[in-house]
Amino acid sequence: MKCITIVEDEALMREELSDILRKAGYQVDEILTFDHVAEQLLERSPDLVLLDLNLPGDSGFQVCRELKRKSAIPILVLTSRDQLRDELHALDLGADEFLTKPCRRERLLARVANVIRRYEGRAHLLEGSGFLLDRQTYTLYLDNRSVVLPKNQGKLLEVFLIHRGEIVTKNDLCLALWQTTEYIDENALQVNLTRLKKTMASLGMRQQIAPVRGVGYRLIAEDGQTS
Amino acid sequence: MKCITIVEDEALMREELSDILRKAGYQVDEILTFDHVAEQLLERSPDLVLLDLNLPGDSGFQVCRELKRKSAIPILVLTSRDQLRDELHALDLGADEFLTKPCRRERLLARVANVIRRYEGRAHLLEGSGFLLDRQTYTLYLDNRSVVLPKNQGKLLEVFLIHRGEIVTKNDLCLALWQTTEYIDENALQVNLTRLKKTMASLGMRQQIAPVRGVGYRLIAEDGQTS
């Protein structure tokens, strides 16, 4: 069953939304304290967030931005402020849908179902600059193509993406590959890195794995930007 | 550069939309004959379709349904009919966004960008009931998991999804597997089907491949509905 978290401070409206969604077969969950909202949401990691813009603590925009930076949880912004500016801003911050209150029950449910459907299977996607990586299968999405990476190459790229732009030590990489740091086979790691580089190049990716002498590696864009 | 195809019979409106989108940096493409619209769209396979509901030939709904059955190309329905019924119907048929004309330039562009962003990397996804299949890698998305199917199993499932619910002949399946109908190895096909069934079962999929004696197979939901 799909789980939805409502972020709305007006009790009456919250009850109403909750009721509608529950009757439609969703498991509903409510945020009741309005600071560190994004963290609370990350904690619960629902399948969808219903977010009001006017909150007592954090602003809805702030929540939106923060949540989207750290996850791919879909957000439906629902507000009484009927302002184009708000809508554009919310969408720009990564919201997936925008509705104004009051809102017909049918429309709400249709949009909710729509967003959830569109997010099917995206839960484990890591975002790189210009591509996506599925953490479960190591399927790489790039432009209009998709490729399944060999497990080891996938694991390496995954580590680089989790530490976006930062330096990744050889230890980190070895751990990711073999779940142990005891017996570090630098050479084997090296070979796997070379292979990843080769496939990235063959896919025309504009990222490079650059060595940081004596420490580890970093994933950078070709123009020098950290990725 | 992202490519958008406009399906709109009114020349004036078409020009205006085209202009707005081009200025925003999209490559724009227009459909000018309004039958077999879905096929034309599949041919071009743009990154987004802007679809009017009132068309001289095919109805917009029809186009929507047909396109979504055979691809995951995102559709933004743009219509002058401001009816909740239309909106619900369009969304139900798989449309991704719904806007009413006239529409502010900024809102249009925001929604377009939003849909395209959400679809990053989803271009080759086929939709089944309750799961998605990547046609390039045969990655299967189901609930919150994803699995890469072996090539043959992927090819078979792909054929079933393209002919959703219809009967698929052994010929079709052999063609998909070996690109030839000359030498049909019924047994090899059989074994591959068994393997697909087994992985589907192990994933808890509520679809079944049912034999149609003497003809071929059909993918049906466990409750008997064609999938």
Added chain:
DNA sequence: TCCGATCCTTACACCATCTGTAAGTGTTCC
């Protein structure tokens, strides 16, 4: 209820691909 046609299962051997090993070649920087 029997029998042939159709459909299904299982085990095995082949083959492609991924992976680690080994040995040697570049590169950097003091």
Added chain:
DNA sequence: GGAACACTTACAGATGGTGTAAGGATCGGA
């Protein structure tokens, strides 16, 4: 120039996908 570090290449073992073969199960008409 040399030592540490980084990279490349080729090879062989392991893994997992595929076709083959043989036999078992099921269906449906006589």
